Amino acid sequence: MNSSKNILNQQKQDKDKKKSPSAAVPEKKTGGGGGFLAGRDIKPIILSVLCVVVVLVLCIGVAIQQFKPRVVVTVGDKKITMDDMMFPIYEVEKAYLPYNEIYESYYGTSVWDAAYQGSSSSASGVSNSVGLKQEVIDNEVQYQILYEKAVKEKYSLSEDDKKDAEEKAEEALKGLSWGQKLQLNISKGKLVDRFEKRALADKYKEDRQEELNKDVDEDTAIKDISKKEYRQYDVQYYYASLKKSDEKGNSVDLPAADKKKLQKKFKDMAKDAKGGKDFKKLLPDKDDQIILDDDTNFTEQGGFPYLSEANLKKVKKMKNGTVSEAFLDDATGYYVLLKMVNNNSDEAYKTACDNAIKTAQDEAFKTWYEKEQEAYKIEINSDIWSDVTIGTVTTDIVTLEDLQEMMEEDSSGAKGSSEE
Structure with missing residues (x-):
């Protein structure tokens, strides 16, 4: 009987030993005693880190894409970016913005929606916003082509030309804050380069126009103008x-x-x-x-x-x-x-004749320029340029109030100079 009890007790002890780890075998520990990952499953942590890395890579990629110069138009090998276009757009919007309130008051429409009266290649009957937009890009393309031709033919600027470009740059920057200059992507150096480039292109254009004018038949240009009607x-x-x-x-x-x-x-x-x-x-x-x-x-x-x-x-x-x-x-x-x-008085008649001759001269230059333009591959990036609406690009950067303050400062400065 006692032996039977002993056998049963021995079997129970053996069974309990199988259920619990042996005291002689130490428990395996992960990553040291009290570390951050002690006792944790590291797979979710690794996945979280990978997700953060992926998000960062995507954000950096988007940021790089955003800061990458956005090409608006390519003229031959020259890429003209949206940053390059900011100043000429600002020039146009600065010229028209002061008239916006007058247009809205008298005509019930903004100056940007008013009928375009300029001479861009836009179709007739368009708004100022559309016509001026075409005018801006046409001018930039023409300046680039004429500038390249001027450089090729060894044109150069005089010291007076360079001084004039610097003065124009200083005048354009007057009254603008650091933040406004940054948003318009302009600085004195950039504007001096721009005005020097324009001056060289204009010098080349003047010479070409002078040569073309020699072939304009002025008598033909004015033959339909009546002295009687223009008395x-x-x-x-x-x-x-x-x-x-x-x-x-x-x-x-x-x-x-x-x-x-x-x-x-x-x-x-x-x-x-x-x-x-x-x-x-x-x-x-x-x-x-x-x-x-x-x-x-x-x-x-x-x-x-x-x-x-x-x-x-x-x-x-x-x-x-x-x-x-x-x-x-x-x-x-x-x-x-x-x-x-x-x-x-013959003043009106003379003016009409001068205008007719000028129109014929302009037409001669247009014909010459269009032929020269054929030698250049010109591509407009509509993905960028179609999003541009003249009247909205820089008017929030330099507001009407800003322009009025600039004008007041200019007039007070001019008054102070005259009094001195």
Whole structure:
């Protein structure tokens, strides 16, 4: 019995030994006693580190791509980037931005949405934003081509040319903060290089234009311009509108009593003028209704909007130095008193001829340039350039308020210099 108990106890002890580790065998430890990874599964940690590395690589790649110069247009071997385009875009937006409020106030549209009146290669009927955008890139391409041709033909700048480029660079930077210069990608060195490049291209263009002008037939250019139609009449005149604005800003007719007072004033002025009084001093006091324009003109074909056709015929027959009757013509919406200064000026005719010749010369250069342009491979990167909208690129960098402050500083500086 006792032996049976002993056997059972011995079997139980042997079974317990199999369940628990032997005291003689030390427990294996990982990574030292109390380390960060002690007792941890390192696979999730390794995966987390790998994920962080992958994200960093992707971020760095995107950053490199963002900071990589974005090529807008390639002209031959020259790559012109968006950074290069920032200043010419700024020049255009700076010139037009001050007029934006006026356009919105008077025309109900922004200056950028107004009809483009320039001469870029854009289709007619486009907005300023579209036309000026084309103008900017056309000019940059042309400057590059003319600059390369100038360098090839050994053109160089004089010291005065270089000094002028430096002065233009300094003027362009005036009033801009460090941050604005950085965003516009400009510095004095970069702008001096740009203005010197423009000067060299312009010098080459002037020489080519001079040569091309020799082949322009000026007689042909002006043959359709009529001396009779462009006969110019130089006049001085007083006028008053027969309309006024009511409390709501609407245009309404003057009351009959006000018209009667105006009629008397014009008749009295006509009487004084014919009596020998200085025409420019016919109004003794400042008048809110009657306005004097002492230097204007109109042509035979252009007419004069303040006078009816019948009264205009009378004016055209006037001799130099004479004063008209008081024209009280309600149909035109104005009362007018006029003095003839010169009834047969050729100024308008000469201007029309000059413009016609200039147009023919410009056309000659355009034909020459388009032929020269064929030798260059020109590629516009639409992925970049199509995202550009003139009127939005630099107007948040240099705002209207910034431009107004610059103008005030310039005028106060000029005033201070004149006083010295």
